[in-house]
Amino acid sequence: ITIDGKDSKDFDDAISIEKAKQGYTLYVHIADVSFYVNVNSALDKEAFRRGNSWYLANSVIPMLPAVLSEKICSLNPKTKRLAFTCEMQFNKAGEIVSYSFYKSKIYLKRRYTYEQAEKELKKKKGKLSLFYELTKILEEKRNKEGRIALEIPEMQADWDETGRLISIRQKERLESHKLIEECMLSANICAARYAKKHRLPFLYRVHEKPPAEEVEKINLFLQLFGISKRIKKISAKSIASILNSISDEDTKAIFHYLLLRTFTQAVYAPDTIGHWGLGFSDYAHFTSPIRRYADLVIHRQLAAHLEKKPLPYNEGDLKFIGMETSRCEREAMSAERDIRKLLIGRSFETRIGENFEAWITGFHSEGIFIALSESIAEGFIPVQYVSKKAELLMLDELRAVADKLGKTLIMGQKLQVKLLEVDFAKIRMNFEPIL
Numbered sequence: 001i002t003i004d005g006k007d008s009k010d011f012d013d014a015i016s017i018e019k020a021k022q023g024y025t026l027y028v029h030i031a032d033v034s035f036y037v038n039v040n041s042a043l044d045k046e047a048f049r050r051g052n053s054w055y056l057a058n059s060v061i062p063m064l065p066a067v068l069s070e071k072i073c074s075l076n077p078k079t080k081r082l083a084f085t086c087e088m089q090f091n092k093a094g095e096i097v098s099y100s101f102y103k104s105k106i107y108l109k110r111r112y113t114y115e116q117a118e119k120e121l122k123k124k125k126g127k128l129s130l131f132y133e134l135t136k137i138l139e140e141k142r143n144k145e146g147r148i149a150l151e152i153p154e155m156q157a158d159w160d161e162t163g164r165l166i167s168i169r170q171k172e173r174l175e176s177h178k179l180i181e182e183c184m185l186s187a188n189i190c191a192a193r194y195a196k197k198h199r200l201p202f203l204y205r206v207h208e209k210p211p212a213e214e215v216e217k218i219n220l221f222l223q224l225f226g227i228s229k230r231i232k233k234i235s236a237k238s239i240a241s242i243l244n245s246i247s248d249e250d251t252k253a254i255f256h257y258l259l260l261r262t263f264t265q266a267v268y269a270p271d272t273i274g275h276w277g278l279g280f281s282d283y284a285h286f287t288s289p290i291r292r293y294a295d296l297v298i299h300r301q302l303a304a305h306l307e308k309k310p311l312p313y314n315e316g317d318l319k320f321i322g323m324e325t326s327r328c329e330r331e332a333m334s335a336e337r338d339i340r341k342l343l344i345g346r347s348f349e350t351r352i353g354e355n356f357e358a359w360i361t362g363f364h365s366e367g368i369f370i371a372l373s374e375s376i377a378e379g380f381i382p383v384q385y386v387s388k389k390a391e392l393l394m395l396d397e398l399r400a401v402a403d404k405l406g407k408t409l410i411m412g413q414k415l416q417v418k419l420l421e422v423d424f425a426k427i428r429m430n431f432e433p434i435l
Contacts, residue, residue, distance in 0.1 A: 001127065002075055003180050006113040010053070010062070011075040012288045014083070014108055015183050017130050023091040024134045028187035029106050031073045032082040033289040034299040037064065039312045048321070051328020053291035056339045058159045062291070069290045077111035084299055086187040086286065094137040099190040101302055117176035132175070135182040142185075146237035147279040150256050153376040155340050168347045170376045184287045185278070191298060192282035196272055200305055201315050203297050203322055205285045207266040209276040210234055214262045217397055218242075221258055224398060224410055225251050236279045250359070254412035257361050257371075258398075265330070268294045268322035270315055294325045338427050344377045345422040345429055355434060358417045360409060363400045365391045368409065370417065370431065379429040381417065386433060405433060 002014045014029040037043045047063050054061040062069045075081050085104040089097045110127075112120075120126045143149070154171040188205070195202035212234065219230050222242070229245060231238045239259065246252045263277060268285075275283040286302075289295040300312045313321070358379065362369040368381040383392050386402035386409070393401040398411045417431040 001110045001112060002077070002108060003112045003114060003117045003176055006115065007058075009060070009066075009074070010069040010290045011111070012290045013180070013184060014075045014106060015131065015180075017134065019130060020089065022089065022097065023093075024089075024130070026088045026090060026131075026134060026183060026186065028086045028088070028183055028287065029075070029083040029104060030086070030187070030287055030295075030299070031075055031290055032084050032103060032299070033064070033068070033073050033296055034084075034303060035082050035103075036068060036073060037296065039300065043068075047293055047296065048324070051293050051325050052332055054332045055336060057343060058157065058163060063293060064290060073290055075106070075108055077108045080105060080107050084286075084303070086190050088186055088190060090134060090137075092137075094134070094141040096186065096190065099193070101191070101194060101306060103303065103306075112176070114174050114176045117179070118174045121175050121179070128176075128179070131179055131183070135179045138182040138186065139178060142182075142279065143240070145279050146235070146240045148236050148240050148243070148259070148277050150260060150277075151253075152256055152260060155344070155376050157343055165343060165346065168344055168375070185280075188284055188286050189280055189282065191286035191302065192272065192280075192284040194302065195284065196282050198305060200301060201270060201311065201313060201318055202272070202284060202301060203268050203270060203294050203313075203318050203325075204272045205266055205275060205283050205294075206269050206271065206273050207275040207277050207283075208264045208273065209236075210262045210264060217262065218258070220396065220398055221255065221411070225254075225412070227251075236276055240279075251412065254359065254361075258411065261362065267326040268329075269326075270318040270322060292325070293328075294321070297321055341378070341427045342424065344375075345424060345427070348377060348419060348429060349422050352419050352421060355416060355418050356431075357414060358431070359414045360411050362411065363392060363394050363397070363409075365394070367392065368400070370415065373414070377429065379417070379419075379431045381431050381433060405435065 002011050004011055012031050016027040018025045037047065050063045053063045083104045083106045086099060086101055088099045091097050117128055120128050121132055156169050156171040158166045160166055192204055215231055215234055222229060229242050246255060272282050274281045284298055285292060285295045286298050289299050297313060304311050357373040358370040359373060360368055361371050367383045368386060370379045370381060386404050388403050395401065400409050402409050416434040418434055420430045420432055422429050
């Protein structure tokens with residue numbers, strides 16, 4: 001089966017499962033793009049240049065031509081497809097006791113949307129119940145081990161048949177999303193373990209821990225919000241422990257924003273230094289070769305080793321590919337972020353002059369960043385509305401003096417604000433505080 005968004009057109013991954021004596025056998029089947037796209041072919045060079053697919057508004061700029069990404073490679077329902085399978089044996093505690101990789105030919109019995117899968121999961125019976133049983137064990141195990149699950153609101157745009165924007169809302173986080181994520185994480189861990197075990201030059205997904213100086217910022221936040229816990233050394237476990245101890249939802253949301261600004265960005269590199277945020281000592285991206293070039297590279301390297309053929313990439317190749325794919329990813333993320341801001345701005349154009357409740361998400365010498373409580377919309381309060389001077393006086397990264405308001409503002413503090421304008425040149429909405 002596959003589980004994807006209702007508007008998805010390219011299906012990278014499918015899953016199947018069996019109950020086993022020791023626990024479970026999980027199969028993660030990934031589209032075998034490497035069968036169709038040869039190294040250094042014209043297709044390959046263009047895919048590398050793009051780095052990844054770009055998802056902009058209600059359209060996609062694919063890494064590969066649609067005839068491949070949406071048809072020949074895509075794991076569409078009621079079709080036979082070539083795949084690269086990761087077969088994993090789990091014990092009842094959710095530990096991977098063995099795994100193997102092999103090329104396969106699969107038949108897709110059914111396609112679920114996330115919403116359809118969610119309905120079936122709530123019934124606690126049906127084809128998805130065994131998947132859910134395993135993934136709940138995995139979720140609990142990984143959270144105990146110190147995985148940091150940041151809950152940053154995502155945007156969901158709704159369009160009519162003509163492509164006109166109807167509404168923008170916060171994307172709901174479903175159990176069916178988590179189910180697929182846990183399956184994909186497991187396959188990605190196994191890919192990295194295989195490469196490390198066989199000393200295979202590889203492209204890992206690496207995430208460094210935040211620098212030591214960030215401890216002071218986190219402890220200041222905890223102090224300002226009356227949380228008794230403190231950290232001496234940044235570790236995924238200590239941060240996850242603090243997250244779990246915060247009961248107030250508003251405070252937790254603010255802490256998530258702070259952590260997001262604290263974290264370094266994950267990149268692709270040939271060095272297996274682990275993924276700090278996920279709490280994995282070895283991690284790679286194996287599961288999306290239709291839309292990520294790094295995953296296609298991994299497929300080729302794994303396949304060559306399994307088939308005892310010369311490896312297509314050496315350490316130097318992988319270092320260069322890692323740098324380029326990381327750069328392309330940053331560009332795509334920046335473009336997608338700007339598109340989201342533009343769409344939100346369009347939806348707020350008719351609301352200029354309205355008042356909103358907001359909370360402070362950050363400070364800059366030129367003003368204050370805010371998020372509206374009623375939606376996922378973000379905004380900005382220019383410095384002239386909070387300070388008599390041309391520059392905001394910041395006490396530290398979490399506090400600033402707003403002499404025009406006669407108070408010190410703290411990150412996370414709630415304010416009443418009025419929408420002044422939607423500035424499409426700067427791609428932001430400007431607000432002023434209501435005294």
